[in-house]
Amino acid sequence: MSVTERDVIVVGAGPAGAATAAALAQKGHGVLLLDRHQFPRDKTCGDAVPAGAIELLWRLGMHEKVEKAVERGELYPVEGMLLVSPRGHELHAKFNHGAQGADSYVAPRIYFDALIQEHAVASGAEFCQAQAKAPIVENGKVVGVQVQGNGRVQEMRARLVIGADGVTSAIARNLRPKNEQHVDGHRAVALRAYIEDIEEFPREVEFYLYKDILPGYAWIFPVGKNKANIGLGMRLDHFRQKKYNLEKMLQDFLAMPAIKKRLLRGGQLRDVATWQLNFGSQKHLQHVFDGAILVGDAAGFINPLTGGGIHNSLVSADLAAQVADEALKANDVSRNKMQVYEQLCHEHMWESMRNSFWMQRTFMHFPILVDFLVKRMKENSQLAKTFLTKL
Ligand SMILES: Cc1cc2nc3c(=O)[nH]c(=O)nc-3n(C[C@H](O)[C@H](O)[C@H](O)COP(=O)(O)OP(=O)(O)OC[C@H]3O[C@@H](n4cnc5c(N)ncnc54)[C@H](O)[C@@H]3O)c2cc1C
Structure with a gap:
């Protein structure tokens, strides 16, 4: 068993981890970015990336990289959305550009994540393919990560650990008490x-x-000519209660007349995969520990109505990097010093989580209410705009 020490170990090189690693490396810290996969790698997702997320990548210095990826056709620009209600009311709405003029995209994660991971490495982070087994905790403080790679177990030590290892986070599972794990009603x-x-x-x-x-x-999210990311999802408690079969539900969706008539050769699917989502609507979850911070899905920042989590992953990465930078410079990575991260996350995300959760609980169980809402928004474009900005 060998021991190595760094300023920061970031576990997980998805958008949250790679963006945190890039930001901290750019601030001059020694960063080791770990992932159980080599990149490029797929991640089960709808691939919809809102303009705000793109602007956070610009802030990391990725403007040109994003433009080139768009030119290569890896990011597909989208201008608006179509919402279809149970009775077939259709609402078309245009997306706003980001505050700095960015577009929204559908960006298959095999390209999108590799772009940010590459940028983290170009910014000075060291990348290593290894699986984190658990955080190393000494005297109540996280001092590193136990990892498995190349068939051996290693201890990697760091002043600070960032848990960015997604929904099944080994870091969150080990650090959060049992009563703070996500419950099915918020998944x-x-x-x-x-x-x-x-x-x-x-x-x-x-x-x-x-x-x-x-x-x-x-959903059907286009990724190019005649190509789309297609899928469906629902709250976990409801799914278990009704004993649904998602593959069958997708086949039923494809068999709906409005969809079936658009299939050119019968609807061949590839890369069918299922994954979980942790909503940011569950209260009282700890994201900061002595020596560790959770970001992205590891913390649980997915919107409970839309299922979108990429933007919030990048928001949390940005906030975590600011707080971690100050803590490392002050040589104090205690929970006490870094707790401000939890307040910042609350300020940036809570209102939208609360509104979206309320919408999901109030309207989404009742087809008649969804019909009413979509019809009203169709008649009143200002209402539609307000609704979309509240999510
Ligand atoms: C079906 C589906 C559709 C979705 N659609 C959308 C959408 O259209 N738009 C949107 O914004 N959001 C969507 N989301 C949510 C979005 O995918 C997540 O919020 C986003 O990926 C979170 O990024 P992350 O970096 O926190 O985690 P991830 O992207 O999950 O990255 C975590 C990384 O950690 C690595 N890892 C995991 N465990 C370990 C370990 N033990 N050791 C080392 N590495 C590890 C993984 O390999 C992975 O690379 C969807 C989610 C699902 C499941």
């Missing part, structure tokens, strides 16, 4: 596939709300 399960023979609605992401799927939804 979801979703299935995603790619389809390459669908007549897509160019530049528009589509959401379908219908009786058998509420309080969840099905």
Whole structure:
């Protein structure tokens, strides 16, 4: 067993971990970025990346990299959305550009995540493929990570550990008390596939709300000519209660007349995969520990209505990097010093989590209310705009 020491170990090189690693490396800290996979790698996702997320990448110095990825066709620009209600009311709404003019995209994660991971390395972080087994805790303080890679177990020590290892985070699971794990009412399960023979609605992401799927939804997000990311998801407690089969539900969705008529060769699916989501609507979760901070899905920052988590992962990465930088400079990585991160996350995300959770609980169980809401928004574009900005 060998021992190495760094300023920071970031566990998980998805958007949250890679962005935190890039920001801390740019501030001059010695960063080791770990992931159990080599990059590029797939991540089960709808791939919808809002403009605000793109602007956070710009802040990390990725403007040109993003532009080049768009030119290569890896990021597909989208301009608006279509929302279809149970009775077939259709609401088309244009997306706002970001505050600095960025577009929104559908960006298959195999490209999107590799772009940020590469940027972290270009910013000075060292990347290592290894699986974190658990944080090393001494005298109540996290002092490193026990990892497995190349068939051996190693202890890697650091002044600070960032847990960015997603929904199944080994770091969060070991540090948070049992009563702070996410409960099924604040979790979801979703299935995603790619389809390459669908007549897509160019530049528009589509959401379908219908009786058998509420309080969840099905989506079609275009990634290129006749290609789309397609999937569906729902709250986990509901899913367990109804004993749903997601693959069958996706087949039923494809068999709906409005969808079936758009399939050019019968609807061949590839890369069908299921994964979980942890909502940011569950209260009283600790994200900061002596010697460790949780970011992204490891902390649980997914919007409970839309299922979007990439933007919040990057928001939390930005906030964590600011707080970690100050703590490392002050040579104080105690919970006491870094607790401000929890307040900052609350200020940046809580209102939208609360509104979205309320919407999900109030409307999404009742097809008739969803119909009413979509119809009202269709008649009143200001209402639609207000609704979208509240999410
Ligand atoms: C089906 C589905 C659809 C979704 N659609 C959207 C969408 O369209 N838009 C959106 O914004 N959000 C969407 N989300 C949510 C989004 O995918 C997540 O919020 C986002 O990926 C969070 O980023 P992250 O970096 O925190 O975690 P992840 O992207 O999960 O990255 C975690 C990384 O940690 C690594 N890792 C895990 N465990 C270990 C370990 N023990 N040791 C080392 N490495 C480890 C993994 O390999 C991975 O690379 C969706 C989620 C699902 C499941």
